[in-house]
Amino acid sequence: MTNLTDLGVKAIRDGVASGAFSAVEVAEAFNANVAAASALNAFIVTTPDHALEAAKQADEARAAGKPAGLMAGVPIGMKDLFATLGVQTTAASHILEGFTPQYESTVSQKLWDAGAGMLGKLNLDQFAMGSSNETSYFGNVISPWRRNDGGNAALAPGGSSGGSSAAIAARLCPAATGTDTGGSIRQPAAFTGIAGIKPTYGRCSRWGIVAFASSLDQAGPMARSVEDCAIMLEAMAGFDPKDSTSLDMPVPAWSTSLNADLRGKKVGIPREYRMDGTDEEILKSWDHGIAWLKDAGAEVVEISLPHTKYALPAYYIVAPAEASSNLARYDGVRYGLRDLPDGAGLQDMYAATRAAGFGDEVKRRILIGTYVLSAGFYDAYYTQAMKVRTLIRRDFDAAFEKCDVILAPTTPTASFPLGDKVDDPLAMYLNDVFSVPASLAGLPAMSVPCGLNKDGLPLGLQLIGNVFDEQGVLNAGLAIEQRAGFTAAPERWW
Amino acid sequence: MSNYRIHGATGDWEVVIGLEVHAQVTSKAKLFSGASTEFGAEPNAQVSLVDAAMPGMLPVPNAECVRQAVRTGMAIEAEINKWSRFDRKNYFYADLPQGYQISQLYHPIVGEGKLLIEADEKAGIPHDKIIGIERIHIEQDAGKLMHDQHPTMSYVDLNRVGVALMEIVSRPDMTSPAEAGAYVRKLRAILRYVGSCDGNMEEGSMRADVNVSVRKVGDPELGTRTETKNVNSVRFVMAAIEHEARRQVDVLEDGGTIVQETRLFDPGTGTTRSMRSKEDAHDYRYFPDPDLLPLELDDQFLADCRASLPELPDAKRKRYIEELGLSEYNARELTADVEVFARFETLLAATARGIGKPENEVATQVANWSLSVAPGVMKALGDEANPAHATAEAQAAILDMQAKGEISGGQAKEIYEIVLKTGRDPAEVADTEGLKQQSDSGAIEAAVDAVLAANADKVEQYRGGKEALFGFFVGQTMKAMQGKANPGVVNSVLKAKLG
Numbered sequence: 001m002t003n004l005t006d007l008g009v010k011a012i013r014d015g016v017a018s019g020a021f022s023a024v025e026v027a028e029a030f031n032a033n034v035a036a037a038s039a040l041n042a043f044i045v046t047t048p049d050h051a052l053e054a055a056k057q058a059d060e061a062r063a064a065g066k067p068a069g070l071m072a073g074v075p076i077g078m079k080d081l082f083a084t085l086g087v088q089t090t091a092a093s094h095i096l097e098g099f100t101p102q103y104e105s106t107v108s109q110k111l112w113d114a115g116a117g118m119l120g121k122l123n124l125d126q127f128a129m130g131s132s133n134e135t136s137y138f139g140n141v142i143s144p145w146r147r148n149d150g151g152n153a154a155l156a157p158g159g160s161s162g163g164s165s166a167a168i169a170a171r172l173c174p175a176a177t178g179t180d181t182g183g184s185i186r187q188p189a190a191f192t193g194i195a196g197i198k199p200t201y202g203r204c205s206r207w208g209i210v211a212f213a214s215s216l217d218q219a220g221p222m223a224r225s226v227e228d229c230a231i232m233l234e235a236m237a238g239f240d241p242k243d244s245t246s247l248d249m250p251v252p253a254w255s256t257s258l259n260a261d262l263r264g265k266k267v268g269i270p271r272e273y274r275m276d277g278t279d280e281e282i283l284k285s286w287d288h289g290i291a292w293l294k295d296a297g298a299e300v301v302e303i304s305l306p307h308t309k310y311a312l313p314a315y316y317i318v319a320p321a322e323a324s325s326n327l328a329r330y331d332g333v334r335y336g337l338r339d340l341p342d343g344a345g346l347q348d349m350y351a352a353t354r355a356a357g358f359g360d361e362v363k364r365r366i367l368i369g370t371y372v373l374s375a376g377f378y379d380a381y382y383t384q385a386m387k388v389r390t391l392i393r394r395d396f397d398a399a400f401e402k403c404d405v406i407l408a409p410t411t412p413t414a415s416f417p418l419g420d421k422v423d424d425p426l427a428m429y430l431n432d433v434f435s436v437p438a439s440l441a442g443l444p445a446m447s448v449p450c451g452l453n454k455d456g457l458p459l460g461l462q463l464i465g466n467v468f469d470e471q472g473v474l475n476a477g478l479a480i481e482q483r484a485g486f487t488a489a490p491e492r493w494w
Numbered sequence: 495m496s497n498y499r500i501h502g503a504t505g506d507w508e509v510v511i512g513l514e515v516h517a518q519v520t521s522k523a524k525l526f527s528g529a530s531t532e533f534g535a536e537p538n539a540q541v542s543l544v545d546a547a548m549p550g551m552l553p554v555p556n557a558e559c560v561r562q563a564v565r566t567g568m569a570i571e572a573e574i575n576k577w578s579r580f581d582r583k584n585y586f587y588a589d590l591p592q593g594y595q596i597s598q599l600y601h602p603i604v605g606e607g608k609l610l611i612e613a614d615e616k617a618g619i620p621h622d623k624i625i626g627i628e629r630i631h632i633e634q635d636a637g638k639l640m641h642d643q644h645p646t647m648s649y650v651d652l653n654r655v656g657v658a659l660m661e662i663v664s665r666p667d668m669t670s671p672a673e674a675g676a677y678v679r680k681l682r683a684i685l686r687y688v689g690s691c692d693g694n695m696e697e698g699s700m701r702a703d704v705n706v707s708v709r710k711v712g713d714p715e716l717g718t719r720t721e722t723k724n725v726n727s728v729r730f731v732m733a734a735i736e737h738e739a740r741r742q743v744d745v746l747e748d749g750g751t752i753v754q755e756t757r758l759f760d761p762g763t764g765t766t767r768s769m770r771s772k773e774d775a776h777d778y779r780y781f782p783d784p785d786l787l788p789l790e791l792d793d794q795f796l797a798d799c800r801a802s803l804p805e806l807p808d809a810k811r812k813r814y815i816e817e818l819g820l821s822e823y824n825a826r827e828l829t830a831d832v833e834v835f836a837r838f839e840t841l842l843a844a845t846a847r848g849i850g851k852p853e854n855e856v857a858t859q860v861a862n863w864s865l866s867v868a869p870g871v872m873k874a875l876g877d878e879a880n881p882a883h884a885t886a887e888a889q890a891a892i893l894d895m896q897a898k899g900e901i902s903g904g905q906a907k908e909i910y911e912i913v914l915k916t917g918r919d920p921a922e923v924a925d926t927e928g929l930k931q932q933s934d935s936g937a938i939e940a941a942v943d944a945v946l947a948a949n950a951d952k953v954e955q956y957r958g959g960k961e962a963l964f965g966f967f968v969g970q971t972m973k974a975m976q977g978k979a980n981p982g983v984v985n986s987v988l989k990a991k992l993g
Contacts, residue, residue, distance in 0.1 A: 083550045096549065103543060105550060208550040214784035243552050244786050322784050325584050328593020329547040333650075346648075350586055373584070373779035382781060 004029040005171045009074050009228035010255075012174055013115075016058060016073030023055035023062075023073030027117060030075045034119050034172045039494035042157075042167040044080050044138050045088055046120035051075040054117025061115075070235045070255075072115030077167045077176035080121035081128055082108045082219075083208040087118075091210040092126045092136035095330045095337045095357025105208025106240045107177065107219045114235035119173050122163030126359045127327065128184055128212040131431040132421065133162025135361040140418050143192060144170035144490035148456030152493070153417045155457070158188025164222045165192040169490055175223035175232050179209060181216045182315050183410075183435025186447035189222055190410035190460025193449040193488060195477065196222035197229045200467050201442030202247035204233075205240030211326040213319040214245075216439050226448060226477040230255035233470065247468075254471055260479040263297030267476065268403030272308040273434060278412045281453040289407050289450060289461045289480055296479035301403050305395040310388045311437040316429060317372050317385035318440070323362075324369025330357060364425065393441045400466040405476045409434050410447040410460040434462060444470045448477045449486040458488065496618065498670030500708065502743045509739040510716055511674050512666035512705040513731070515681060516659045517566075517691040518635070518698070519559045525634050525658035526553030526596065533697050537640075537651035545655045547591035552785050555580075559658035560789065562690035563603050563632045564799045566660060569688045569806055570627050572607025574796060578631075579788045584779040588650050589637035597633035597661075599780045603789065604630035609664075609684070610808055611676040612826060618672040625677050626665030635659050660691065666705065666716065671732035678702060678728050679830070683807050686832045701726045704759075706738040708746070717742070718752040722766050725759045734759040738766050810835060818842075818857035827865050837886070838864045844890035849897045856897065863893060867903075871910050879914040888913050891920040895930075899980045905929040933980040935987060938971070941979070942987050945970040956992060964988065 004026050007015065016023045031048040058073035083089045083101040090096040104112070112118075126135040133141040133156060143157040143166055157166035161178035165188035168176055178185035180198035189196035197220050204219040211217060221232035234254055240246040269290060274283070290300055332338035332353030339352035358366070372381035399406065411431055421428045438445040444467070447460040461480055465473035500507040524531055527544035544551040567574050579601040582594040607627040613619055635657040640649040662681065668674045682700060685691040692699050702725050707717035720742070722734045742752050755771040805813070807829045814825035828838050842860045846853045868889065872879050892909055895901045901909065901924055912923045924930050932938060945967060946953055956963040971984050 083548075089549065091549070099549070101548070101550075103548070206550070207552050210549045211785075242554060244554050321781060325582050325594050325779070325781070328584060328586065329549070329591060331586060331593060333588055334546055334591060335548070346588055347586075370779065373781050375777045375779075378779075378781070 005033050005174075007174060008224050009071065009175045009231050010225075012074045013068070013070070013072055013231075017062065017068055019062075023058040024052060026073060027051040027055035027075045030119055030173055033170075034167075037167075037170055037172050037494050040142050040144060040166050040170055040172070041139050042123055042141050042163040042170070042172060043077070043120040044090060044092065044123050044163070047087055047118050050087070051117040051119045054112065054115065058115050069113065069115030070231055071111060074115070074174060075117045075119050076111065076232075077120060077122045077164055077173040078108055078118050079124055079161055079164050079177045079179060081124060081179050081210045082177060083210070084108055084118065084121065087121060089121065089210070090137070091128070092124045092138055093330075093357060093359070093362070094137040095353070096210075097137065097337065099336050101208075103208060106205035106242065107209065107236045110238065111177070111232075111235055116235070122161075122167060122176055124163055125160035125184075125361070127210065127323070127362050128160040128179055128181055128217075129323070129361050129365055130159040131183070131187060131428050132156035132416070132418065133159040133188075134418060134422055135159075135359050137359060141166050142418070143415055144492075144494065145192060145415060145457055146490070146493065155415045156191060156418050158191035158415065160184040161188045161196070161222060165189055165194060165196075168192070168194045168222055168224060170492075170494070171489070175221060175228055177219060177236070178222045179212075179217055179219050180435075180439065181212050181218075181319060182439045183432045185220045185222060186410050186435050186445060186460070186462055187431055189447040190449070190462075191415040191458065193452075193458030193460075193486065194222060194224050195226050195229050195446065195448045195481070196220060197233060197446035197470065197473065197477075198439070198444065199233060199237060199470050200247065200444045202245050203237045203444075203470070205238070205243040205246050207240055207242040213322040214326060215322060216319060226446075226474055226481050227255060227258060229446065230258060230474050249468070252471060254474055257471055258478050259475050260296055260482055262293060262476060262479055265298045265405065265472070265476070266403040267293045267298045267300050268303035268399055268406045269300060270303050270305045270308065270399070270406060270408055272305050273408045275412065275433065277430075278409065279414065279453075281414070282409045282412060282459060285450050285459045285461060286407070286409050288484070292480050292483035293407060293476060295483060298476070298479075303399045303402055303406065305392075305399060305437065307388060307391045307395050308437055311392055311440055312429065312433050314385040314388035314392070315432065315436040315440055316368070317381050318389065320365040320369035321373050321382050322369070324366045324373065327358075327362070327366055330354065332357075361425070389440050392437055396437075396441045396443060396464075396466075404466075405469070405472045406464040407476070408462045408464065410462040411435070414453050414455065414457040414459055438464045443467060444473050446473050446477050448480050448484070450480060450484045451486060452488055458486075496670035496673055497620070498618065498672070499711065500739050500743045502747050504747050506711045507708045507739070507743045508669055508711050509735065510666045510707050510709065510719075511668035511735055512719075513664045513668070513674060513677060514703040514705070515662045515664075515678065515700060516702070517662060517685055517693070517700050519562045519632070519658035519660055520689060520691055521556060521558045521562065521658055523556055523558070524656040525556055525559050525632065527656050529656065531657050535653055537649070538653060540653045541655065545591065545652055547593070553596060553783075555786065555789065556658065559632060560603070560791075561795075561799055562688075563630060563660050564791065564796065565688050565803060566662075566685065566690040567604030567607060567630055568800055568803055569684050570607035570609055572627060572630065573605035574791070575601065575603055575605055576791045576796070577601065577788055578603040580783045580786045581780045582783045585776045587636070588648070589639050589652075589655070591637070591652065591655060595634050595636065596783055596786070598631035600782070601788075602629040602631035609677065609680055611673060611680055614672075614676065617676065618670060619676060623667075623673065625667045625673070628663045628665055630660050630662045633659050633661060666707075671735040674704070674735055675728045675732045678731055680807070683829075683831055687804055687806055695726050695728075698726060702731050704731055704734050704738070706735055706742070707752070708739050708742045718754050720752065720755055720757050720766075722757045722759050723769065730759055730761055733764045734766055737764055741766070814857075818854050820857055820861050824858070824861040824865060828861060834864075840886040841889050841893075844886045845893045845897075848890050848894040856893070859893060859897065863889065867907060868910065871907055871914065875911060875914055880917065883914050883917040888920050895921065895924060899933050899982060900924065900930055902931050902981070905931065928978070931978045931980045932975055933983050935983055938975070938979055938983050938987050939991075941971050941974045942967075942984070942991055945974060946991060953992070964992075967992070
């Protein structure tokens with residue numbers, strides 16, 4: 001008998017539909033894996049009953065001959081940035097510890113409507129701010145991967161969706177939600193040998209997702225195959241009148257339109273992404289990717305994205321600026337943590353609550369954001385960064401005149417040991433150097449696993465598409481997936 | 495330029511005034527959430543997840559609020575910006591759950607417009623004057639703190655959080671309290687005509703921030719201004735300006751300087767006091783709200799807004815004068831408020847229909863009735879009057895009888911009194927209570943004959959040239975008929991008989 005927890009979204013859904021196994025069996029198997037993996041610290045809370053209840057309903061619906069949803073019988077992990085009705089939602093912060101929403105985010109509701117169930121709320125970098133999952137109030141997530149040097153150094157699962165990436169790689173769930181503001185789906189996917197796609201800005205409703213940087217935040221699926229990502233994205237996406245920035249467009253049938261035949265397609269290779277400091281093995285994997293896409297029939301062309309080097313600085317102005325305002329609501333007045341020292345007035349309560357409730361990285365970004373929006377600095381920073389953002393968007397517009405999809409590394413390095421970069425925020429921010437430009441331009445982008453480096457750690461390749469062209473991204477991703485033949489899994493040590 | 499002056503020890507000063515009026519948009523739901531805006535609900539009964547700024551909540555613009563702002567802009571002949579944008583104004587306060595107010599700093603929905611205040615000698619406004627309006631933008635209201643509910647704690651009511659406001663910013667074009675008062679009254683009238691704000695200042699639907707500075711008469715430079723916040727009646731606006739101008743002159747003449755600051759008006763004492771100075775001013779860190787797309791208005795939307803506008807005060811006043819032949823005073827008074835002109839126009843139509851004459855022939859009679867006679871009767875009756883009985887039908891019936899000469903002006907008042915108290919039918923009252931005047935020329939001729947016969951000597955004198963005696967004969971005839979004779983008929987019969 002197959003090990004149910006090795007199966008992906010499609011295999012589980014089809015297996016439940018065909019009666020090869022029941023959804024309840026699947027949920028029980030994953031619940032057991034989750035319960036046995038506390039050493040990874042991937043979950044902030046587990047919700048085995050939620051998963052079982054959804055599974056029962058999927059089994060009953062099947063028995064009654066009712067049509068099955070896209071995700072029927074598939075238990076998933078939910079990044080703890082999505083508000084879930086009656087289940088604690090913290091954004092991995094102390095300030096929201098114990099906060100239980102009376103509402104369900106649009107994306108999670110769509111997943112439940114599609115037949116999925118929830119195994120638990122996944123750990124993340126606090127308020128999605130981080131690239132290593134070391135800023136969570138609830139502790140670091142530990143990657144299931146270890147170097148092949150026989151050592152047991154704890155490695156970063158990436159961030160901010162580090163709970164999601166670790167859980168999927170460790171077979172604690174077949175898929176999970178992620179959110180990506182500057183690379184928070186793609187970078188952890190690359191670090192853990194899984195796939196993940198950030199769709200075009202506006203594809204997935206932001207309603208009910210704890211906001212980090214509103215103009216950049218996008219939800220997306222993370223899973224172990226391109227096809228699983230396509231299925232789950234179909235379930236998550238769609239117009240939502242409750243989100244003014246939501247795209248009012250039909251959701252394409254991405255999963256059933258997948259096609260790895262790239263004949264007639266042009267793949268752009270951005271020359272500015274060959275940066276100093278990029279790992280040799282990453283560059284080598286990029287060359288493999290180029291070869292694989294050629295093999296799939298694509299023509300490879302060199303392109304230029306001349307403003308790439310300004311993307312990271314612009315991102316680290318725009319995102320903190322929005323965050324400094326978005327996080328103002330956590331003030332101890334209406335919900336969440338309240339720290340009220342004896343005899344304190346309102347201002348003292350704000351100060352005490354926010355000092356106790358936010359972690360260092362969150363405070364750092366609130367300070368940066370407050371600074372760049374301040375009188376006298378606004379034009380030099382925020383206005384300038386918004387201009388850069390426009391230029392970056394134009395770079396991509398020009399590039400997509402010459403090609404259909406762009407191939408680049410996802411990250412400049414493979415996963416690193418926890419603690420390596422915590423004292424050097426700039427080094428940490430550099431992790432996002434390849435992922436941030438697509439975020440600033442609102443473009444769909446995904447990471448697919450392409451192999452292991454000499455340390456035995458996974459590497460990812462990134463595909464960036466034009467606006468609305470998730471299909472082009474998924475197709476190119478599938479072509480790489482088929483040729484990379486990535487089947488490695490972390491050896492269980494937890 | 496008004497001739498309002500503050501007399502100081504060093505000479506005369508003039509005052510420069512600009513007003514920022516916050517008007518609550520008439521809409522069932524808030525600017526960015528579906529919560530109700532109804533006044534008077536229990537505290538925190540009208541708060542949505544968005545208003546309470548729960549994690550992950552997002553604003554969605556209410557099209558009705560946008561429409562009302564655009565219509566208001568059109569009513570002040572302003573430029574409507576087809577592209578505008580919402581900005582966040584960031585500050586921490588317990589009445590502001592989001593930690594920012596969504597407003598429009600950089601790109602307001604309505605640009606440059608204007609408003610006419612009419613000459614009013616009595617009020618100290620010698621000439622018509624155009625007051626410039628710089629902009630109108632839409633923004634969210636904040637909640638209300640309550641400090642009297644608990645000995646040591648403050649409570650907050652979030653019902654008003656997110657209610658749509660229009661901020662209407664004037665140019666510093668006003669130079670007397672009277673002009674400022676007239677501006678607020680006219681603006682209120684326009685808002686009420688358009689229906690974009692109910693103008694209810696007591697319920698806080700309309701309030702003004704008053705910017706005041708003073709300078710020596712003839713000085714081209716503007717002085718440093720202060721801003722007095724949240725003044726909520728026309729009277730208080732005028733009082734705040736008077737006090738603040740006087741205060742500033744006193745400070746300056748004592749060798750002091752005016753500090754740019756925010757002040758509060760105390761209606762109890764009619765004075766203003768400092769709330770916070772510029773040094774304590776917040777840095778609001780305005781930036782475009784990333785949760786909202788720019789607001790783009792298409793031509794059809796604008797055309798629909800324009801088509802939905804009613805006749806506005808200035809146009810109506812002009813029409814009353816030119817087409818209905820009303821005096822300037824009557825026209826101004828009748829167009830000053832929606833209820834007044836609505837009642838007038840209904841009554842005018844009913845009266846014209848009843849009498850069978852065009853409106854312009856009965857307009858002055860109806861105007862005098864509406865502005866003077868009817869309110870006088872109502873006021874004299876006080877609580878005895880039931881306003882529900884003041885129907886257009888009843889009043890038209892009275893005016894009809896009066897126009898036909900069936901009742902006199904005095905009888906009209908008496909009948910209306912009874913109608914207001916009892917709701918009885920005016921014609922029935924006239925009949926039953928004997929409140930009709932005699933127009934039957936036979937009866938009047940008989941009475942005149944009797945009066946002339948009884949006063950033959952005076953008839954002689956009259957015919958001899960003492961024409962002033964005509965009034966005596968009228969009086970005697972009226973007396974003989976217990977005041978119920980139609981004076982017009984009496985006059986003509988007398989004239990004929992006295993030859």
